[in-house]
């Protein structure tokens with residue numbers, strides 16, 4: 001069953017001070033089956049993040065359909081879903097990890113991960129235990145657990161971001177350069193989590209500049225230039 005079907009997706013931006021619109025991306029079509037992991041590759045500015053942000057509805061798509069198969073709502077076009085539906089999906093079904101940490105003020109890193117679990121309806125003790133496990137897995141120094149992440153390093157923020165998103169075991173996880181500022185050891189930790197989530201049925205769409213990281217992890221690679229898959233399972237090349 002398709003978990004996500006992108007049909008003729010396009011997004012334009014209005015550059016207000018120039019009074020112009022700019023086509024960031026257009027004519028994108030691909031679909032993902034449940035439990036698949038798709039990597040998106042393409043040069044800088046080709047629109048990779050715009051696709052992910054539109055699926056998460058940070059951006060409102062202006063052409064095409066983004067059909068997501070929701071546990072709660074059944075088939076739903078993310079381009080047309082109500083704000084309420086989107087809030088529900090972000091809380092329970094769709095996760096997004098970027099390089100940038102967007103967190104509530106005066107909330108410690110431990111509280112942030114716990115909150116993610118409490119939102120899912122976990123009991124407090126379970127949330128506490130699983131939050132500690134996640135922070136430990138991503139090797140966030142325990143000294144930082146009860147501090148505010150505003151002063152964290154880039155890698156620490158990113159590891160916290162990944163912990164917050166993955167602890168919820170979302171049905172669909174969007175990864176926008178989640179390994180950008182990580183050392184090799186932290187990258188391996190992200191790899192472990194991706195494998196575990198995948199084994200548990202999470203469907204993933206990821207952008208990685210690090211092609212090696214994608215190797216053996218992605219089922220398909222979508223190339224923005226060709227607007228098609230260039231690799232499907234076991235490295236079999238599909239031209240066109």
Ligand SMILES: Nc1ncnc2c1ncn2[C@@H]1O[C@H](COP(=O)(O)OP(=O)(O)OP(=O)(O)O)[C@@H](O)[C@H]1O
Pocket residue numbers: 013014024042043044045046047048049050051
């Ligand atoms: N909010 C926005 N307002 C105006 N233009 C935008 C906005 N977001 C993205 N763009 C433009 O849309 C185009 C695609 O950007 P996007 O970030 O999706 O590219 P990308 O492929 O992810 O690039 P990179 O690999 O450098 O992160 C770029 O030209 C960018 O300047």
